Amino acid sequence: MDGTHLYEKYKGCLLVAVLQNGNHNIIPIAFAIVEGETSDAWHFFLSNLRQHVVTRDGVGLISDRYESINATVARSNGLWSPPKAFHMFCIRHIESNFLRKFKAPYLQKLVVNIGYSQTYALAFDDGYRWGHMTTNLVERINSVLKGACNLPITALVKATFYRLNELFTRKRAETEAQINAGHVFSKLVTSKLHANQLASRNIQVSCFDRQNEVFEMREMPSGLEYAVDLRRQRCGCEEF
Template sequence: MFCIRHIGSNFLRAFKVPHLQKLVVNIGYSRTVEEYNINYKRLEERGEAYARWCDDIGLRHWVLAFDEGHRWGHMTTNLVECINSVLKGARNLPVLALVRATYYRLNELFTRKSAEAHERKRAGFTYSVFAQKRIETNMQQAGNIVVHQFDRRNEVFEVRDMASGKVSVVDLARRTCDCGHFQVERLPCRHVIACCANQRLDWQLYVHDVYKMTEIRKVYRFEFTPLGDPDTWPAYEGPTLVASPALRRTSKGRPKSVHPLTASPSMGRPNI
């Protein structure tokens, strides 16, 4: 899975066409095959070389519609960067200090996140902050949608957004919607919520368990063990690791040379 931000930067570096960078990003964010085909055709009309460059990446690596549900709507590496921010400044430390800093900083992160998750669950919230905000927004937008039922099992619907006039098909059994948000995020989009409200169905059945606070608490259930005083640690029994001089980094710049007249006595008398 590639970061869409880096793909956009690489495209701009390869072709120097800033006005097409946004279109490439939109292709990556395409949630349905139809949306992808429309955006891809627009790019191809502006130059086949641009389209071929995108083809070389591989659809499943950067387009939401073809990621087989692995991304959950995340198109950047922010999930990794958030851990990097926790460990910021530790990578330049000596090995022992680096390991110690990593251990204590991750312990602080897990302890804080675990407390926040338990507090949110205790406050009566069922879902995460992200899911709660997204559902509330979709509920507000669902009031302007007309729903038509197309089967007796209350599973297939056709909905019309009165503001835009766009028509979408919702299949609750397959958990799909033409807008693409339902299958990408595993959260009920505004069309799904409108269908549930129209037929008096429980929309919470279509929220994936990963957004529930009971599942989020499991992520931070691991607890770090205090290291204690190193003098109390058991004696190490194992192989001794010796650094290889061949792997030592050379300093930048020209190598330092010693002038014969400034050589130290330990180096011997210079030949003049």
């Protein structure tokens, strides 16, 4: 999450929270127009974000080291603290703070490299960063809305809504196309498996739990039955 300044006649800040889904798509999930990046503004934003949008536990929250954000996390009554959430800092902002304090440009890149090192920050985050070390995801959304940040408040809200509506419509169409392609592939695989079974007549699938990816197999002609768990990569025959 991050904030971007509004320009022209109407000042203030646009606070934005985004996530990345399993297809690596960047999804904006919350916006707020506030007077500035104050503690009260971030408290308002994060409280509503936690109550109405991010309701699951164990999430990772990446931001800059803005004092107002740190203060809000500290006063959230544990809603944005472990184990409910894990607040982490953007390595690029740490790099900027380091350069501002120590005035050592030759060490600047080393700070970023340390952050990305598998034996440093990534080794102790328990996977909650999902490999993300920066707030680049939200900054990409800010760049999309850059022209809209000059608009009056009502026009800004409308522009944000319609641009996101267009984005979600396009992503939904892409997802449906992928699902349809997956169904076709599944049918082809199923047909091939069935043909192989008819040819060899040594294995039969007696039951398939699609949601949990569990098969019940019967070996012929012995009639022995095994459970095959694709997620855990286990088989009742003790070989996977």
